[in-house]
Amino acid sequence: MARSSVLILSLCILAFTHCCLSNDPSRDPELQGRRRECELRRISTQQPTRKEVSEAGVTEYWDQSNEQFECAGVAIIRHTIESRGLLLPSYTNAPRLAYISRGRGVTGVMAPGCPETYQSQQESQQESRQKFRDQHQKIGRYRQGDLFALPAGVAHWCYNDGDEPLVALVFLDTTNDANQLDSNARKFSLAGNPRDGQRGIFRKGQEETSGGSIFRGFDTRTLAEAFGVSIETAKKLQNPEDRRGNIVRVEGGLQMSSPTLSREEQEREDRSGPNVNGLEETICSSRLIETLADPSRADVYNPQAGRLSSLNSYNLPILEFLQLSAEHGKLYKNAMMAPHSNLNAHSVIYGLRGSARVQIVSERGQAVFDDVLREGDLVIAPQNFALLKQAGNEGFEWVAFKTNANAMISPLSGKTSVMRSLPLDVIANSYQMSREEASRLKYNREEVTLLAPTYRSSGRTAAA
CATH class of the missing domain: 2.60.120.10 (Jelly Rolls)
Incomplete structure (x- = not known):
């Protein structure tokens, strides 16, 4: 009887494992084919065709x-x-x-x-x-x-x-x-x-x-x-x-029923954006529009570097249903967005104003993109590829669309970076450097995500 029970249990586990593996998205041939399409050797800026x-x-x-x-x-x-x-x-x-x-x-x-x-x-x-x-x-x-x-x-x-x-x-x-x-x-x-x-x-x-x-x-x-x-x-x-x-x-303008705001209401909305009551929203009553570029809603702000705003399912709940999110950023002259990767999403970056040198590096350590992104240019940074933006002399403003409702980035330098979280000895032994060098590598940048220009980087950017 005991052997029969063990045999039945083993068969159940085997069947369950087979079921799970057969439903594993990574084993879907169509999905595997889609992933094979991401074997990118070179990335380039894109214009409308x-x-x-x-x-x-x-x-x-x-x-x-x-x-x-x-x-x-x-x-x-x-x-x-x-x-x-x-x-x-x-x-x-x-x-x-x-x-x-x-x-x-x-x-x-x-x-x-x-x-x-x-x-x-x-x-x-x-x-x-x-x-x-x-x-x-x-x-x-x-x-x-x-x-x-x-x-x-x-x-x-x-x-x-x-x-x-x-x-x-x-x-x-x-x-x-x-x-x-x-x-x-x-x-x-x-x-x-x-x-x-x-x-x-x-x-x-x-x-x-x-x-x-x-x-x-x-x-x-x-x-x-x-x-x-x-x-x-x-x-x-x-x-x-x-x-x-x-x-x-439309000759003569479009005539339709639409509520108007008083001057006081308009000024209040301009300052703080649309009001949200915090209740769960349905598709019919959900808020669909958000002022992403409003400076007052920036998530990260550095007076010497710029600002960064994110839009996700937490501040615009409809995005949970769409499984999408967005980012708006503005870098001042020669400032930089720290090297980082998008943990769980592809990022489609569109230049709004100004220009920036953008570098994208693959898992092979190869620079698949290293070029200037200007107004009207578009480039795609695949998930997990390392990415860096450094503004030119006129600054740089962009919007990015991301394929996850709660897209996350992982900075590689700065106060919240991967490097900051490593012990000094791990850094020193990983890169064959002294503890003093490792300490400078770890602590020299105190900013979060947006880095102010240094004298040396300003000179290089201006020359570029």
């Missing part, structure tokens, strides 16, 4: 088939929306983060099942005396330095109600669990068509043919019946002859 010109703006696409984007499993686009330009409603198969690098405007998010909480009464165009009620989901206002988050499949639109062009950098995490399709970034348009000679959303490995809104593919009569409208209205919904592109001009 395709441009789509619309009536009231331009959309630029980075090449998603590039091995660096495949490694990180991300896609990047940039919208430039002219004054009174409307980015038509659409949704994507992957969660998105959008950073406003210039301008201001409003955006609407259409989340399935959420109530229409904004209401207004307007006069009908057909009969001036007749009133009708317009209801829609809530809208949000954004401005330069703001970042807003969008779950996969949730549609949105953007409108530029300012006097200058609005520039939005959009990051898509195509290998996110929320994306059940393939690793191609796909945009599903609810209106509009690509202009003549343009292609649809970038898709790696194949040519794209001109496409249109998702309504275009339905039978017109069936579509009319589904909406309870005439055939003529259904044809306008499909509108295959529309050649304005995905950013259209």
Whole structure:
């Protein structure tokens, strides 16, 4: 009986172990293939490779088939929306983060099942005396330095109600669990068509043919019946002859129901950002926009070096659902962000202003990237690769998108670094140096993450 019990127990353990191993993500052939794509020997700065010109703006696409984007499993686009330009409603198969690098405007998010909480009464165009009620989901206002988050499949639109062009950098995490399709970034348009000679959303490995809104593919009569409208209205919904592109001009401005802030409320929001009540948020009521570049919310600040702000699931809870986070940094003249690695995420770094020498080192100790990153340049730092930024004479400002809701960095120098936590004798014996040298290596930098320039580093940076 005892032997039988031991045999049964052994079989159960064996079956359990086999089950665990078969469900181990690291043994997934598709995931292994994705990891093999990260055998990067060289990293380079990236610029958009395709441009789509619309009536009231331009959309630029980075090449998603590039091995660096495949490694990180991300896609990047940039919208430039002219004054009174409307980015038509659409949704994507992957969660998105959008950073406003210039301008201001409003955006609407259409989340399935959420109530229409904004209401207004307007006069009908057909009969001036007749009133009708317009209801829609809530809208949000954004401005330069703001970042807003969008779950996969949730549609949105953007409108530029300012006097200058609005520039939005959009990051898509195509290998996110929320994306059940393939690793191609796909945009599903609810209106509009690509202009003549343009292609649809970038898709790696194949040519794209001109496409249109998702309504275009339905039978017109069936579509009319589904909406309870005439055939003529259904044809306008499909509108295959529309050649304005995905950013259209709104003559006379966009009219919609939107609450306004008093001067005191606006000044209070400018100083402290949006108020949060601390309660658990749902998708419908969750806060989607945060002023990432606000100097007053910096997590790390050094008056001689600059500031660094992080956005994660703790200060913007919707990011837990998206499994994404972001970082905004500003380095002053010749200052440096300490050498570090991203522990649990890839980092997509986009230059906003100024320039910096950026170095990225692989696990082989090879510099896979050593170049100047300027405004408009983009580079990807893979997970765990060592990374260093040193600003030029005009300083450097950047935004980084990260593929983890709570991305963490590990500094290699400075007060909170790996080096600081090692015993002196370990340092001395590891690098064949004296205890005095080891002590200087360990304690000379008292700053946290952001390092003020020294005389020698300032000279080298200026010369570079």
